[in-house]
Amino acid sequence: MLMGVEVVVEGLSKSFGSQTIWRDVTLTLPSGEISVLLGPSGTGKSVFLKSLVGLLKPEHGRVVIDGVDICDCSERKLYEIRKLFGVLFQDGALFGSMNLFDNIAFPLREHTRKSESEIRNVVLEKMEMVGLIGAEEKLPGEISGGMRKRAGLARALVLDPEIILFDEPDSGLDPVRTAYLNQLIVDLNAQIDATFLIVTHDINTARTVPDNIGMLFRRNLVMYGPREVLLTSTEPVVEQFLNGRRQGPIGMSEEKDAGQMAAELAELDRDAAGVPHIIPQLEVSPGLPERTAVRRRQARVLRELSTLSPAAQQEIMKTIHPHDAARTESMRGSLAGAEVAQVPQPTQVQPHAQTQPPLPRRTPSPHPRPEQQVPAGGEPPWARQRASQQRRWFGRRRGGEQ
Numbered sequence: 001m002l003m004g005v006e007v008v009v010e011g012l013s014k015s016f017g018s019q020t021i022w023r024d025v026t027l028t029l030p031s032g033e034i035s036v037l038l039g040p041s042g043t044g045k046s047v048f049l050k051s052l053v054g055l056l057k058p059e060h061g062r063v064v065i066d067g068v069d070i071c072d073c074s075e076r077k078l079y080e081i082r083k084l085f086g087v088l089f090q091d092g093a094l095f096g097s098m099n100l101f102d103n104i105a106f107p108l109r110e111h112t113r114k115s116e117s118e119i120r121n122v123v124l125e126k127m128e129m130v131g132l133i134g135a136e137e138k139l140p141g142e143i144s145g146g147m148r149k150r151a152g153l154a155r156a157l158v159l160d161p162e163i164i165l166f167d168e169p170d171s172g173l174d175p176v177r178t179a180y181l182n183q184l185i186v187d188l189n190a191q192i193d194a195t196f197l198i199v200t201h202d203i204n205t206a207r208t209v210p211d212n213i214g215m216l217f218r219r220n221l222v223m224y225g226p227r228e229v230l231l232t233s234t235e236p237v238v239e240q241f242l243n244g245r246r247q248g249p250i251g252m253s254e255e256k257d258a259g260q261m262a263a264e265l266a267e268l269d270r271d272a273a274g275v276p277h278i279i280p281q282l283e284v285s286p287g288l289p290e291r292t293a294v295r296r297r298q299a300r301v302l303r304e305l306s307t308l309s310p311a312a313q314q315e316i317m318k319t320i321h322p323h324d325a326a327r328t329e330s331m332r333g334s335l336a337g338a339e340v341a342q343v344p345q346p347t348q349v350q351p352h353a354q355t356q357p358p359l360p361r362r363t364p365s366p367h368p369r370p371e372q373q374v375p376a377g378g379e380p381p382w383a384r385q386r387a388s389q390q391r392r393w394f395g396r397r398r399g400g401e402q
């Protein structure tokens, strides 16, 4: 089984001319974990994704992947590193004139020397993983936006990526389809253990899918850390965003001035304010292997525990098995902060949780076949138009793309 690689971003700054997009962004996407990047429109989330794959060159800082700083390496090395990535574009970025099978097979035909029968095996495996078996002959224009995203995801999977970037996977989808897609993302993570980064505006996605959350605002990464840190944060911009409120530092099109913000926050009923209670993270569908990243993350988060806010610490401890929680509490009581960072060791964290032997890769997909999910007739024309308006990933149009 593959294991995703860590992505280390250090002091990254990007401008276009005199316009600073963000500065001094530092974060680590831990190996195999799911991270979400939030931020109001225009804060540079897409620019960040493009910088991670080396399509844009930040002026300062480093992006280290597999020991290579992609901001300062040869084109040849960058080409190699890019092969580690799979990208889910906003509407799948499929070629409109090709059926789904050929769309998904495209990277294999372009970048490998696999025979047609090997290609067929890989394509069908990935189509099964995303619940698209039976739709091989469909054209992208004949299917719903949700199916197009699944097809785009299958295409992103065919070269067995170790890092997958999702650009607003939930855009243009209704809440039910978004819930299906979110479950699919978690299930895929369990199956392939790749490192995921999701850019989204969807609060529910942010609250239920990731292990880690970051937020861009006012040209800075205002916060980044384990999900419990942001989901319990009282930082005004984070609270405002996660509650979808008007009151707070985020304005209609620009930031608000401090006076207006203070007046609004004073008016706000404090009982109604605050981040909603943390809801549990989505679990993997029955029949699939557990997410190995969960145990790695637990060990990591416990090592960092003393550096986190008390509210975050409390939420994290609720997710720990009582046996481990008691031990962690006693260690925290008896050790100084610096020493706490060294315990517990990953192997000590969950002695009760023996890993199940991995299931074969061709586990039947828990994701229903498309015809069970999508009503006959597919999507209405307005939905198709909206999806095409939203496609602007990497700012490139590709010949024949729908």
Ligand SMILES: Nc1ncnc2c1ncn2[C@@H]1O[C@H](COP(=O)(O)OP(=O)(O)OP(=O)(O)O)[C@@H](O)[C@H]1O
Residues within 6 Å of the ligand: 016, 021, 039, 040, 041, 042, 043, 044, 045, 046, 047, 048
């Ligand atoms: N190639 C470019 N040249 C000049 N400016 C650019 C370029 N790409 C992006 N920008 C600017 O960078 C800013 C951030 O854009 P970006 O699309 O990354 O924001 P975003 O956070 O992804 O927004 P949204 O949530 O609306 O998708 C915008 O002001 C945009 O105009």
